[in-house]
Each structure stands twice: as C-alpha cells, then as structure tokens.
Amino acid sequence: MASLVSDTEPPTYLNSTPTDLVRRKKRQSASSAAASSRRNNAASATAGDGDSHAPWRSEKQQRSYSANLIQALQQVRLSSYAAETPYPTAQKRGKAFREAADRALAVSARGRTLWSRAILFNRFKLKFRKQKRPRPAAIPAVITRGSSSSSSGRGTKKRRVTVVKLNKKSIPTVNRKVRVLGRLVPGCKKESVPVILEEATDYIQALEMQVRAMKSLAELLSGSGSGSGSGSGSGSAPPPI
C-alpha cells in the first residue's frame, strides 16, 4: 500500500482533484483496514467491555485517519488559496482546519456513531431525522445485552457498587450533568441519557486519537521545517503514536 501511494501521488498532486485522491486513499486504506477494523467494531459492539476501546487505538484506524486528515488538510489549503486572500486571519484558518480535521475524524468513524454523523451532516445543513431512527433500535440491543451480563454475575454487581455510587438522591444531578455533557458532544443535544453516555465514550477516544495524530504531525512539520524536501526515506521515522 505504501509503495503504491508514494509512487503515484506526488506528480499528480496539484493537478488531480482532491476528491480523487480521497477516494483512492480511502479505498486503499479501507481495503486493508476494513476487514480487521470492522471485525473489531463488530466484536466491540457485541462484547461491550474493554474491547470497545480497541478500534480507536488500532494501528490501521490510526493510519486511515491520518490519511484522511492529510487529504482534508490539502483541501483546506487549496480552497484557501483559491477563494480568499492568501493569508486570512490565523483564527479563521485554524477553524477551517479544525473543521476539516473533525470531518476526517468523523469519516474514520465509518458512520457508526451519532456524533460522527452529526459532524458530517452539519456541513451540508441537512436534517437526517430518518438516520436517527435505526440508531435507537441498536442501542437497546447493546444495553439489554449489558444488563443480561450484569444480572448473571453477582460478583460483578458487588464490584460495581463499590466503584460508583448512584443513589436515588443524585439522579436529578446526574441528569443535569449528562445534559451538559450532551451539549459538548456534537449531535447529542436531545438524546436520552444512555445514548449520550455511550456517544461520549466513543467521542473521547476519537478526540484523543485526533490530538495524538495532530501532535505528531506538528512535531514532524516543525522538525523538518528547515530541511529540503528530498523525497521519502530521509531517515527519520515518525514517532510511535
């Protein structure tokens, strides 16, 4: 996959449309990563335990996200050169950048979560109410499976009680805080409590991955800022993410 990309991309960088590159990169990364990551996703959906953290930490997810991110960044650059003055204010550029990064993140989620769909659909200002219907059907499936596992094991119940205290008195407080949380996660303003909590867990992992990727990218760029662009293999491998 790497050799294919590095050989064909650079000459056609400025000429071909970004969408072509996105499609090609996505197909390549999807073909290599789709099988394993989808299996991971399916496994996490059924297990519901610590396995749910795996998809966002896997290498392939990271790679697909970074590939999408690069494409999004190039789109931002090209659009900024074409449309506005070459150097708009830093904040506007940063915001457009962040939106592109969020979009790349949402695409990497492959549409399985609410917040990713909300990010993507906000761009086109469409209201896909029909898309939300299948989701509540999926949620009770996950939750009932979790409840069945909890009802079967008495030992897990004991562990749970000692860790988190959730009594009748604190339910309004919890509800209030969950509403606040729902406002932070995109697309969850009007969802029910378990939906917001589940979306929040996924969103936090995705954000962490985004931060890691952008940080390493920034280090790469600032590290090689003075060096000449001498193709690949300059000897410096990217830092382990």
Added chain:
Amino acid sequence: MSGRRSRSRQSSGISEDQINDLIIKLQQLLPELRNSRRSDKVSASRVLQETCSYIRNLHREVDDLSERLSELLANTDTAQAALIRSLLTQ
C-alpha cells in the same frame, strides 16, 4: 433490589444499573480517575464533571494544534507535503 430493577426496566427501558455500567466505562477512559478506581468510591456526578472538563480540554488542544498546524502547513511547499504523506502512510 432485583424487584426495583425489573420494574424500572419495564417502565422506561433504562435502568440505573445500565447507566451505572456506562458511567463506569466512561470513568475508565478518564486519565485522572483511572488510577484511583479500586480504592476510592467515585460518585457518578464527579465522573460526569471530569468528563465534561476533559472534553473541553481536548477541544482546546485540538483548536490550538489545528491553528499551529495550519500555520505550519501554509509555509511548507508541496515537496514537504509529499514527504509527510509518504511518512504517514508507511
């Protein structure tokens, strides 16, 4: 206890234990509350509070990083962009 659980599940479909499970999962993600999981008792509202502040922190980090990155990318030329791309897709 089991009676309450079954009753609440029939009425609203969302029981406390399920919410409890989700909050525990959330707690395991937070960097601060992860280590003190076994010894202390952490209330649900505290977990939610930490989650909100953590998400705000992450948002702020992403904003700063994206501003920095946009400045950096605006100054590099196409050859360096190709270099970065090849490094990232190894």
